[in-house]
Amino acid sequence: MENVFEKYTNEFLTFKDYKNNGLNGIALYPAMMIDEMQKCILEEILKIYEKKENLVLLDPFHGAGTTLLIAKQLGVNSIGFDINPLANLITKAKLYDYDRDELMSDKNKLFDMLDSNIRFHLHSFDKIDKWFRLDIIEKLSKIRFCIMKIENKFNRLIFWTIFSNVVRKFSNSRSSTFKLHMKEKQKIDLMTDNVIFEYKKELEDALTKLSYDACSVSTQLLCGDSLKLLDSIKNESIDIICTSPPYGDNSTTVTYGQFSSLALRWIPREDLDGYAASVDYNYSSIDKLSLGGSKRKPSNNLVYLNEYLELISKSKQQKIINFTEDYIDVFEKLSSKIKKGGYIIFTVGNRKVDNQLFPFVKINDELATMYGFSKVTELKRSILRKRIAKKVSSVDSKAVESMSEEYILIYKKEGENQNA
Structure with missing residues (x-):
C-alpha cells in the first residue's frame, strides 16, 4: 500500500x-x-x-x-x-446540521437586540480589566447578554463560536502568539471599538458556510x-x-489552554458540556490538565x-x-x-x-x-x-x-x- x-x-x-x-x-x-x-x-x-x-x-x-x-x-x-x-x-x-430558517430567524433576533438600546449587565471575571479595555468590555458584555437571550442552544453554538473570535481579536493579548502576552500600551489604545460591527460581519460570513x-x-x-x-x-x-x-x-509547546482561556471566561458554563462546566478554569488550568x-x-x-x-x-x-x-x-x-x-x-x-x-x-x-x-x-x-x-x-x-x-x-x- x-x-x-x-x-x-x-x-x-x-x-x-x-x-x-x-x-x-x-x-x-x-x-x-x-x-x-x-x-x-x-x-x-x-x-x-x-x-x-x-x-x-x-x-x-x-x-x-x-x-x-x-x-x-x-x-x-x-x-x-x-x-x-x-x-x-x-x-x-x-x-x-442547522435548520436554516430557524437559524436565520435567531440571527435576526440577535442582530435586532444588538442594534437596540437593550439593558444588559457588564460581565466580570478576575483580571478582566487587564485583558480588555472598558469600552470593549461593554460591547462584549452586550453581545454575550443578547446571545444568552436566544432560546435554541444549538443555534447558540455558532453564535458563541464567532463570539470567541471577536473576544480574541479585541483583547489586549497579542495575536502573534497563542500565549497570553500583553500588547504594547500604544496598540491597545489605538484599537478601534467596532466590536459589534465585526461580530455581525463574521457571523454573517460563517452562516454562508454551515451545513x-x-x-x-x-x-x-x-x-x-x-x-x-x-x-x-x-x-x-x-x-x-x-x-x-x-x-x-501544552505549557511549553502549543498553549491551547492559554489561547482559549479568555473566550471561556465569557461563555456561560451552561452552554459548555458537563465536564467543562465542572472544572475550575484559570488561565493555565487546561494546559495543566x-x-x-x-x-x-x-x-x-x-x-x-x-x-x-x-x-x-x-x-x-x-x-x-x-x-x-x-x-x-x-x-x-x-x-x-x-x-x-x-x-x-x-x-x-x-x-x-x-x-x-x-x-x-x-x-x-x-x-x-x-x-x-x-x-x-x-x-x-x-x-x-x-x-x-x-x-x-x-x-x-x-x-x-x-x-x-x-x-x-x-x-x-x-x-x-x-x-x-
Missing part, C-alpha cells in the same frame, strides 16, 4: 496555495490541520474498504474538528474527544480527558484512528526516549518524562480500541527541548511496534504558515527555531481486516 502515497511529496503536502476560507476556517484555533491534506490521506485509506457505511473513525485529540469534518464529508461515522471546552464548542458548531442538510452520518463528541473517555469505547471497535496528538506538554501537565515517574524502556534524555539537561528531563508517560498510556489504550487490520494516521512533529530535537516520530514508531502495528508509510511536509514566531525561546543566549516540518505516520494493526 505504501506505493499509493508516492505522489504525496513534500511539495504537494505543503499546500502552498491553500486558504482556510471554508467551514473549517470559521473559528480561530491554534495549529489547525489542513483539511485538504486530511481529505487526501483519508480517501486513500477508505479505498481499502469494501463498505464505508459502518466504519468508525476516532480522533482522540480533535482540536478544531478538522478530521471529524472531513470524515463527515466522506460519509464516515466518527467519535471525537478533546479536553478543551472551546475546541469542543467550535467542533460542535461546525458539525451540527443545512440533514446527514445520516453519526458524530459523537465528548469533552474531557482522552485517557478516561477511551474507557467508554469497546475494544476492537474502531476502524481508523486519525488525529494530530500533542507534540509535547492535558498530557504532560502533572509529574510522572519514568517507567518505560523506550530506546529513543532514553537516548534523548541523555542529551538534555536534568532540569528539562522531567517535562519530557511527564509528557511521554502520559502519551504511552494513551497509545496503549488506543491500540486496544482499534480493530485488527485497522489504521492509525498520526500527524506529528519533532519539537526542540534544550535545543535538541525530541524524536517524537521515532518514539511513535517504537510504540507502534511494541503494540502490534506495522508501518505503512511516513510522509513529510514543510509548514509554510505559522502563527507562532520563528524563534520561540533561547538556550545559552541563542535563539531556538520553532517547528518547520510535520510528519504523517500511517500504521496498520496486525491481523486481517474483515471489511477490506
